[in-house]
Amino acid sequence: WPTHTTFVTGVLPAQHGVLFNGMLMREPGALPRVEPWRDKAEMVRVKTVYDAAHAAGLTTAQVDWVAIHKPGTITWAFEERPDPAGEVARELIAAGHATPEQISGFRGLSVVTKDQIWTTAAVHIIERHQPNLLLLHLLTLDSTSHRYASGTPAAHAAIGFLDSQLARVVEAVRRSPMAERTTLMVVSDHGFKTAARTVRPNAMLRRAGLLTADANGAITSGDAFAISEGGTALVYALGADRGALLRRLGQLFRDAPGIARVVEPSEYAALGYPAPDNNAQMGDLVLVAADAHSFSGGADGPDVIDNPQPAGFHGALSSDPEMDSIFVASGRGIRAGVRLDRVTATQVGPTIAALLDLQLPASTGTPLHEILTKDQSPTAPGTSLFNGRDLSGWKVPEGDNGHWKVVDGVIDYDAASEAPGDKHLWSERDYGDFVLTLEWRLKSTPYVNPNVPVILTDGSHKKNAEGRDIRISVPDSDSGVYLRGSEKAQINIWAWPVGSGELWGYRTDASMPASVRAGATPKRNADRSIGEWNTFEITMRASRVTVVLNGEVVIDAAELPGVPARGPIALQHHGARKNGDWTSPPSLVQFRNISIQELSKNR
Ligand SMILES: [Zn+2]
Incomplete structure (x- = not known):
């Protein structure tokens, strides 16, 4: 889960805090244990x-993602342990x-x-709900590679199976109305190594008298305890006189078979680990397995055992190149053919954030x-409202006679x-919450x-000494963008010194x-x-508008009561002529690259 959490946060475990497939619980008198079903906010x-997508009004979905229990920011969830009463589960059954x-x-x-x-749940969510962001996590390759090791026929069969599942997702996207606007990323949270032998640090602790186990080999108590993560094990000094205990543990493991390295807290930052002072889940030492060795947790039996068959493992240090994995991206905003x-x-997270603005x-x-790609500038999302050829999608005013063209x-x-x-010039369609981007220019004044x-x-x-408005002369033209059919909610385009973007109807309404x-x-x-051409990005959400x-x-998020x-949406006509001369600022204006991304109605 640490890497999954890095994918969605853009930070290492030292910052995001997730060190295990769950949360390490430490209670006085008890051995530390990992609990998976803790709320995301705790972990x-x-x-x-x-979270960012939800806050921006986008919809979110997760299927078997991790460290994501009850986040409050996921619109549709089908969890690792799905809730039979959940919306997605009920829809799948129905x-x-x-x-x-x-x-x-x-x-x-x-x-x-x-x-x-x-x-199936992911395909269903794509078809039924068309979320803006979907996280899906599949497990067969991990399970198979643990049991049969990476690179084996079993692991290759698992990859083939996952490809066929991924194909179902891709086909669902292609069938959906969001196909052109969808980006797919395939990531994996770790590589795999193969171990011929298993190293058992808790057995070492038991023989050193630092840990006790019952007749069945179950660990009952200890002054020290190790949690195996495959290629590494985290060691916790639990007993009194920690200074002496830590020295003893360091000595014990440095001299032990199957252990390549004992990592001290002073080296944690370089590996992305938090300091134990900053995160109580972090071990006091990290053991790194020797080549072709991995760790396991048992306390009974020998320190090192030969595996009956080679076994796969991960959880090695993040600096180990064999932990490298894959990243593939395709679709909207992704340049084809780049290696x-x-x-x-x-x-990964910052790239998703860039794509979703x-x-x-x-x-x-x-x-x-x-x-x-450049043209997928995150400030130009959504559906085009202008095809560059004609005014389809717009209502040309009756009797216009070719002036809007x-x-x-x-x-x-x-x-x-x-x-x-x-x-x-009005759009044919109505819009509620949206991000509208367009370019405009005033041709002349x-x-x-x-x-x-x-x-x-x-x-x-600004007033003069007599209390009258100061008025100045400015070469001027005037247009604007009406939002939600409202002239009052108009984003001005003009040459006034205050600048374009003003909402004149609200600014000058003394009742506001x-x-x-x-x-x-x-x-x-x-x-x-x-x-010159100018770019507007107008975000309308509920009764607030932001203009970039x-x-x-x-x-900045101006309230429009x-x-x-x-x-x-309308592009504004302005200006009148008398005897061939303009008597008010004319809309001598052009527009291009108009697109709109509708924001979810679900919040
Ligand atoms: Zn695994």
Whole structure:
């Protein structure tokens, strides 16, 4: 589980805190024991990518992922031990994909059957719920490689079986409406080594008088205790006089057969382990198995035994190249044909975050920029609202007579629609919560606006000594983007010094609270010069809007009281002409690269 948790957090166990396949419980007078079914909040110390996705309004799903019990941020779960009353389990039974007996008796199923049902659950979640993020974990290769060792015919058969399960997931994605927007990553949390002999540190402790076992070999108490992780074992000094005990343990294991190295806490940081002071689950020493040896936990019998047949193991130090594994990515946002050199597990989470436009502030890994395509810029997600050829998907105003048009792949407007009524260009569809990205430019500013106020950061107008608004003349053109069918919820495009992105309708509404009017005021002017292209990323969630203009947040989660829950988007007409001259700022504007990603309605 440590590596799984690194995948979703972008940090090493030293930071995320998960050291075992569960949580090590230490109680006075008892030997430490690993408990798997502890809540995620207890085990994982930093934000995960599914936490970030959930917080951003995306939907999340997990099937047999680990260190993820009751996280509160997973929309659909089918756990390692599935809850028969859970939504996904009930849906699988209702659809005939699993029997009630399989779900209630899940623990007794073979690992192959479990993997089949987990895959069925993942396919079902993709088909039924179309989550934004799905984590799926399959086990057959691990189980088979432990028993028969890696590279054997049994392990190859397990890989073939997993390929066929993965194919079911890929086919489900291809059939789904999200196919074009889906990225697939295949990762594995460890490699495998093969052991001819098994080393038993608890047997060494028993013979040294530091641990007692009953007639059946079960460990009953001890001044020291080792937990085997395969290629390593963590040793806990439990008895009094720890200084002397630790020295004795170091000596005992350094001289022992089958142990290559005894790692002291001073070396932990370089290996990604936490200091014991910072995480009580961490051992006081780490034993590293000699070549072709692995650890096990038993206390009875000899220190080292010959395995009846070669056995697979992992849990070696993270610096061991045989622990390296695979990383494959494909689909949206992934450049085809790139061969990566060695990547680290800490890079997986940041790469997912980049693809979903999420922040993983704690992560120490960098996204795999080599494989990310430029055009999948995380700030341009979603479905295109403009095909570059015609205005399909948009309602051209009745009687417009060709003034809203497509020129050289961009939407071009001359502010001269002949429509007798509404002259705006409205989307055919309604949207609720969304991230809308688009590029716009003002072509020219033939009209000089003599009446532009100087806007203070609270949204009020700067006044002169007589208490009147200071007005300045600015070469000006004017358009904007209406959200949810609301003129008031308009993101302005213009040449005012306050900058584009302003919500004029809210800023100037004296009935609105001061905080709303300040929130509707751009924090800075991030506009480019007239004639240059600008990028808006407009995030509308519930009644709040955030506007990023050319990479800078100009409106930060501004509250829009009374904004409709859903509605179409409009590109605004503005301006009038009299005797051939403009009498107000015209929308001499162009738009391109318009796309929208709808956010989940499930929260
Ligand atoms: Zn394993």
